[in-house]
Amino acid sequence: MSNSSLLEMTAAFDCMHCGLCLESCPTYRATGQETQSPRGRIALVRALAEERLDYADVLPSLNACLLCRACEPACPSRVDYHTLVDEFRQAKPAKLLSWMKPAFFALLRFLRRCGVLSLAERIGTPTSRALAASVPSQPTLFPTHFTPPSPQLPQRGTVLLHLGCVQKSFFGDSLKSTANLLAAQGFQVEIPAQPFCCGSSHSHFGEPEKGNQMRTETVAALSQSADAIISLAAGCSAHLQEQSSIPVLDPLLFLNQQGWRTPPVTKKLRAVWDPPCQLDHVLNQAGAMRRALQECTHLQILEPEDAELCCGAGGMSYALAPEVSDAVTQDKIEKILRHKPDVVLSTNPPCRMRLETGLRKAGFKGEILHPVELLTVFSQP
Amino acid sequence: MDSEKSTAGRMKRKHLLVDLKHILGKAHVLTDPGSLLAYESDALTLFRSRPSAVILPKTETEVIACAKRLHQAQIPWAARGAGTGLSGGALVPPGGVVMALTRMNRILEIDPVGMRAKVQPGVVNAALGRAVEPYGLRFAPDPASQTVSTLGGNLAENAGGPQCFLHGTTTNHVFALRVVLPDGTVEDWGTPSGVQDGFDLRGFFAGSEGTVGIAVSIDLRLIPQPDEVCTFLAGYDSVTKACEVVSTLVAKGLQPVALEVMDQNAIRAVEDSVFRAGLPVDAGAVLLVEIEGSKDSVQKEKEAARTILQSFHPSVFKQAATAEERTQLWKGRKGAGGALGRLAPDSYVMDGVVPRSQLAAIMTYVEEVQKETGLHVANLFHAGDGNIHPHFSYDARDAEQCATVEDAGARILRKCLELGGSITGEHGIGLEKENLLAEQYTSEEINLMERVRQIFNPDDLLNPGKGLPMKRGCSEVFRRHAISHG
Numbered sequence: 001m002s003n004s005s006l007l008e009m010t011a012a013f014d015c016m017h018c019g020l021c022l023e024s025c026p027t028y029r030a031t032g033q034e035t036q037s038p039r040g041r042i043a044l045v046r047a048l049a050e051e052r053l054d055y056a057d058v059l060p061s062l063n064a065c066l067l068c069r070a071c072e073p074a075c076p077s078r079v080d081y082h083t084l085v086d087e088f089r090q091a092k093p094a095k096l097l098s099w100m101k102p103a104f105f106a107l108l109r110f111l112r113r114c115g116v117l118s119l120a121e122r123i124g125t126p127t128s129r130a131l132a133a134s135v136p137s138q139p140t141l142f143p144t145h146f147t148p149p150s151p152q153l154p155q156r157g158t159v160l161l162h163l164g165c166v167q168k169s170f171f172g173d174s175l176k177s178t179a180n181l182l183a184a185q186g187f188q189v190e191i192p193a194q195p196f197c198c199g200s201s202h203s204h205f206g207e208p209e210k211g212n213q214m215r216t217e218t219v220a221a222l223s224q225s226a227d228a229i230i231s232l233a234a235g236c237s238a239h240l241q242e243q244s245s246i247p248v249l250d251p252l253l254f255l256n257q258q259g260w261r262t263p264p265v266t267k268k269l270r271a272v273w274d275p276p277c278q279l280d281h282v283l284n285q286a287g288a289m290r291r292a293l294q295e296c297t298h299l300q301i302l303e304p305e306d307a308e309l310c311c312g313a314g315g316m317s318y319a320l321a322p323e324v325s326d327a328v329t330q331d332k333i334e335k336i337l338r339h340k341p342d343v344v345l346s347t348n349p350p351c352r353m354r355l356e357t358g359l360r361k362a363g364f365k366g367e368i369l370h371p372v373e374l375l376t377v378f379s380q381p
Numbered sequence: 382m383d384s385e386k387s388t389a390g391r392m393k394r395k396h397l398l399v400d401l402k403h404i405l406g407k408a409h410v411l412t413d414p415g416s417l418l419a420y421e422s423d424a425l426t427l428f429r430s431r432p433s434a435v436i437l438p439k440t441e442t443e444v445i446a447c448a449k450r451l452h453q454a455q456i457p458w459a460a461r462g463a464g465t466g467l468s469g470g471a472l473v474p475p476g477g478v479v480m481a482l483t484r485m486n487r488i489l490e491i492d493p494v495g496m497r498a499k500v501q502p503g504v505v506n507a508a509l510g511r512a513v514e515p516y517g518l519r520f521a522p523d524p525a526s527q528t529v530s531t532l533g534g535n536l537a538e539n540a541g542g543p544q545c546f547l548h549g550t551t552t553n554h555v556f557a558l559r560v561v562l563p564d565g566t567v568e569d570w571g572t573p574s575g576v577q578d579g580f581d582l583r584g585f586f587a588g589s590e591g592t593v594g595i596a597v598s599i600d601l602r603l604i605p606q607p608d609e610v611c612t613f614l615a616g617y618d619s620v621t622k623a624c625e626v627v628s629t630l631v632a633k634g635l636q637p638v639a640l641e642v643m644d645q646n647a648i649r650a651v652e653d654s655v656f657r658a659g660l661p662v663d664a665g666a667v668l669l670v671e672i673e674g675s676k677d678s679v680q681k682e683k684e685a686a687r688t689i690l691q692s693f694h695p696s697v698f699k700q701a702a703t704a705e706e707r708t709q710l711w712k713g714r715k716g717a718g719g720a721l722g723r724l725a726p727d728s729y730v731m732d733g734v735v736p737r738s739q740l741a742a743i744m745t746y747v748e749e750v751q752k753e754t755g756l757h758v759a760n761l762f763h764a765g766d767g768n769i770h771p772h773f774s775y776d777a778r779d780a781e782q783c784a785t786v787e788d789a790g791a792r793i794l795r796k797c798l799e800l801g802g803s804i805t806g807e808h809g810i811g812l813e814k815e816n817l818l819a820e821q822y823t824s825e826e827i828n829l830m831e832r833v834r835q836i837f838n839p840d841d842l843l844n845p846g847k848g849l850p851m852k853r854g855c856s857e858v859f860r861r862h863a864i865s866h867g
Contacts, residue, residue, distance in 0.1 A: 014723055023528055033411070033419075074655075077654065
């Protein structure tokens with residue numbers, strides 16, 4: 001990226017260095033470092049534009065941004081922070097993006113099953129180690145020829161199921177549970193042929209044009225007439241919702257809006273839910289999701305202290321800046337474990353993977369699930 | 382000879398860094414160009430100076446070890462909290478080391494009965510507030526930066542805030558502290574009970590701008606939350622009129638907890654920001670009045686205040702109906718400085734004091750200066766204390782504008798002195814005003830202060846050049862405004 005195009009980034013010049021964003025930033029909170037704060041990152045980009053720093057000096061700090069966007073509502077100057085980061089990253093798109101193919105995920109599943117990943121978690125580069133550690137211990141693939149059950153009559157409507165790359169490759173069981181749950185609640189579930197990935201990561205890690213194109217293709221594939229697109233990934237939902245004319249919702253949020261036909265029953269459990277940043281800071285649905293969780297599980301859903309802080313996943317940031325991400329995750333895990341949970345809930349796959357990595361390392365023996373699985377796995381007949 | 386010297390200097394520096402890394406761990410000694418740039422200024426970007434290293438200790442032991450090592454190396458250094466200071470207080474001259482205390486952020490003890498808390502210096506002001514709220518307590522000093530600024534920084538600068546009109550600044554809320562002196566020795570000043578015997582070194586420390594020592598633990602005074610709070614918002618056609626109302630309120634013996642004025646430019650910036658508070662954008666100025674206390678006393682004061690506020694024919698008059706409305710008003714007031722960022726790339730916040738009766742006079746002068754310079758100025762101030770904060774918008778890339786802004790600031794502060802006031806209310810002297818100090822005090826007075834400081838900081842290596850004019854005319858070592866390249 002040329003410095004002149006950086007200079008056009010007015011965002012860097014809207015910031016007046018007041019620092020009111022600092023405490024909203026998970027990486028600043030975890031490290032105490034100015035370079036790991038929104039204000040610090042903006043100062044670095046501005047210094048780059050002013051030719052006071054080189055690109056390489058700025059990169060580590062910008063790589064470590066989790067793009068949780070919690071700083072944006074804290075900014076009195078309304079700095080368009082995420083655009084600044086997105087644009088900065090265009091100069092050097094993350095290499096990982098080109099690996100986001102079905103074959104790579106299949107390889108990771110295979111390596112996890114045969115135990116090679118446990119080894120890879122201990123050797124290799126920090127990035128490869130973080131990546132290896134993030135693959136769930138029991139990944140399940142969503143079958144290509146899955147036929148959703150017929151809706152319980154009378155039918156109340158139709159929904160389109162968005163699969164999503166990570167969701168489909170690692171958490172196929174959650175997708176199956178979702179289809180079954182929606183059908184049992186009276187919805188026709190359609191699973192149209194769709195691109196493997198919605199392009200969200202591409203948009204935020206340096207390839208926005210490609211990301212937008214992938215989104216256009218995904219939205220086109222999910223354009224049948226329906227009540228909603230159902231997605232188990234808050235990150236995908238936020239990305240798709242920007243373009244989709246129909247709501248893109250988490251299944252529980254959707255069912256809670258529609259009203260439960262037969263309220264599900266769950267065991268008495270201590271459940272902690274950590275709201276994903278995309279749901280909280282981008283879609284503004286954390287409150288609605290919280291209510292939905294309480295109502296459908298009849299559990300007191302606990303949240304970690306400072307729940308609004310990111311878990312350290314940040315899409316694929318955890319692999320690009322593992323040290324900073326580790327500090328953020330460690331803090332989150334401590335706060336989750338303070339509740340002594342039986343089960344930890346997450347509604348976004350990268351967060352779920354990140355939490356599983358951290359929780360297992362801390363010796364947590366319970367389940368880490370999307371809440372939709374809580375309703376099926378533990379439901380009492 | 383020169384090259385030999387510089388080789389020796391490099392070696393010395395290398396050894397120092399090796400030792401600091403040994404004390405703190407590699408991850409907490411930063412020397413990469415990006416990190417150094419990020420610590421080149423605090424929230425007053427008019428002054429910049431890149432340190433040669435940034436160190437982030439986590440414990441008292443580490444602070445002591447670092448201080449001893451820095452003392453041995455005779456390297457200038459300074460402590461920094463969140464970097465929200467507004468007088469360049471956390472900058473070091475080239476070659477110096479910044480000690481960021483953000484990782485020392487534990488609340489060590491809350492004593493609800495004794496109404497006190499013991500904290501590390503990196504604890505954020507508002508975090509302490511949240512922690513003591515369940516006990517029905519609060520920490521009174523409330524600088525606009527309180528959601529992010531650290532208590533160590535608040536203490537070093539003797540920070541104020543809107544509520545300090547009634548409750549006093551930070552120094553009134555500190556019982557005791559443990560201080561690490563520049564050579565690494567440790568002193569305990571004050572007593573946890575709040576009773577001071579002997580010389581009040583605790584009081585001396587508050588507002589010493591990080592030039593006396595580093596407070597590694599601080600015993601703070603907490604006060605009960607009030608039974609009742611009432612907040613009025615009144616819009617007037619001019620700042621002068623709002624100032625007149627303030628004088629009248631105080632003259633009639635009312636004791637509001639806060640009396641804040643914002644002019645039209647400030648109102649518009651707030652209303653255009655995320656802190657939109659429903660302020661009247663057409664009013665020349667708004668006055669925020671907050672009254673707190675027991676139910677009875679608030680009821681009485683409230684009615685008296687209402688009568689006075691209304692007798693000046695406000696264009697808008699309302700009372701915050703809910704706690705949310707009240708919070709929104711204060712968020713607007715406290716976010717106003719930041720909200721001005723949308724108007725220009727940089728902003729210079731001034732801090733001066735005049736006797737309350739001279740508020741209208743100083744505001745007229747600010748307006749004159751504004752007209753002469755042609756720069757955008759917004760005013761928000763703690764009217765109860767006569768503490769003004771004109772905010773000048775400018776572009777730091779324009780050297781001429783920088784000079785104009787700095788000159789305008791100095792002229793306004795001289796006027797404050799002329800009107801019987803002071804060159805700082807709550808931001809400190811820092812780098813910003815050390816030259817003006819000589820206009821407020823005689824050289825004998827400054828020498829006396831210098832001698833007192835030398836008892837604790839004899840080599841002037843801890844935060845050199847702050848608070849008092851630098852000797853040897855070396856204040857030029859701090860690059861002023863102009864952004865140098867490279």
